[in-house]
Amino acid sequence: MNRKITIIIPVYNSAKFLHKTLKAVDEQRKESQWDLELVLVEDGSPDISFEVVEKLAREYNYIKGVKLSRNFGHQIAVRTGLSYATGDYIAIIDDDLQDPPSLLPRFFDQLEQGYEVVYGIRKKRKEDRLKKMAYTSFYRILSSISDTKIPLDSGDFCVMTKNVKDKMLTLNEQNPYLRGIRAWVGFKQIGLEYERSGRIEGESGYSLKKLVKIAKDGIFSFSSIPLQIISILGNLGLLISIVFTLFTIFRYFNNEIEVAGYTTIIIMIMFFSSILLISLGIIGEYIYRIYNEVRNRPHTIIEKTIN
Template sequence: MKITIVIPVYNSSRFLDKTLKAVDDQKNISNWDLELILVEDGSPDNSFEVIEKLSDHYGYIKAVKLSRNFGHQIAVKTGLSYSTGDYIAIIDDDLQDPPSLLPRFFQELDNGYEVAYGVRKKRKESEAKKLAYTSFYRLLNSISDTKIPLDSGDFCVMTKNIKDKMLSLNEQNPYLRGIRAWVGYKQVGVEYERSGRIEGESGYSLKKLIKIAKDGIFSFSSLPLQIISLLGNIGLFISCVFTIFTVIRYFNNKIDVAGYTTLIIMIMFFNSILLISLGIIGEYIYRIYNEVRNRPYTIIEKTINI
């Protein structure tokens, strides 16, 4: 059985050697026929130079350098496109999902599952981050047309069959854990305690986290479009009530020049609904435009052993 491990690399030059040492230790323990694919996602540091040096020591490394920072999901998708193993694993470069857990996951594939994904039982992160992640996963699960497992990330193992099916969906803004769930087949969650980072800060800025959240919501739920209808119905109801109220005042001869405040409030309310609706429609239109341009989802600058 050939094993492929895909690791997206971003700003990891200081500790990447520790990550590869952990992978190599587990390779020797489990006697893997290993293919390790490192995708350097336009890091501002010298991560790719470190990868080049490490590839001299670890002959099973294959590396891809992207021409700029395309984002975590694109980096993982690029790594999957170069994967040739029978079983493929996705882990991060910071050892929060350590290679020592992989034999448990591969065992599930041996038992007949096509995908074994990690379910985070505990996270060593700030309370604010944990609350945000927990809330988002539950929100997405409740509104998604595809049921995406709670508290599951990109950390998983899959068969070559699932990898091929996922890559057949050529989306410009992929939400991979959602695509993985959408593909279907026999999948199982494996609980584990997520470790803290071995060093450095997460490459996920607030802006990147919001983008991934938007990719998940807009790619796997029609709720934003339904919200427009809901806002329209609320506006219609308020308009009807206000119209009845105005007519009653008219027949009771209580209409006077006053009403400036009410008028301003009504204009601001309906303009807000209009702008929110246009923003939601604009998000979908941009995503459609992004798909029909048919640009490549990434640009490869350099490779090693490929």
């Protein structure tokens, strides 16, 4: 295959095992005879990950190292890697070998056959049952409410052509949801099933807070359903108000109105206050995202680069 290959790996807290990932990449490079460019984006790790990247760059001359000034998040780190990629074919994998480089030749074969994007579909996951249930539920909810058809059970692990990479980078969003953007740009795409491996070492850098942020980015960036929920809640509140008004009038003409009515008033106040707060929260989320876009800050601050 006479194509230049770029592999992008976001690096976070992986100083202890990054050399194992690089060894696996290099073994596959030799076996497949790739003209390889490896972009390692160190996302503000609290450990010495970038020092390890610097050391590995002296051992493997095809490494490009990028150190971000702080932790900007996985999606931003991957997007930064895309901006440094110069290959004809670009792959995105994790730093923990859950998406092993040995899978890539099968994915690149599909690009050779005319596809522009090949994404991985996770057949089995090694997380606990609760996490697996949460992931499965989220992907299906997002798919059902999204204005863009986002493939089920597909993560960031994928390969794409330079053309698709360039088109994705034209979407200058402050809170990018890359698998959604990948689906939005279109072109000829196909998914390949694979069994996702367990981490080789350490714990995932995805905390609950980060997972929730990615979920919100997916929902608010690719669906208008949250705004429609406000209308539904408003109509529901109006319907309940009408029913309650008719009930009150009926009781009035039957001389059943009690002077107290404390419980009823409290229930109605709590109900409508809840609807108002939920609605304001949803509107506030969209306003905050609009504000982020208008500020037009750079996605990242690059502290240092190698090669």
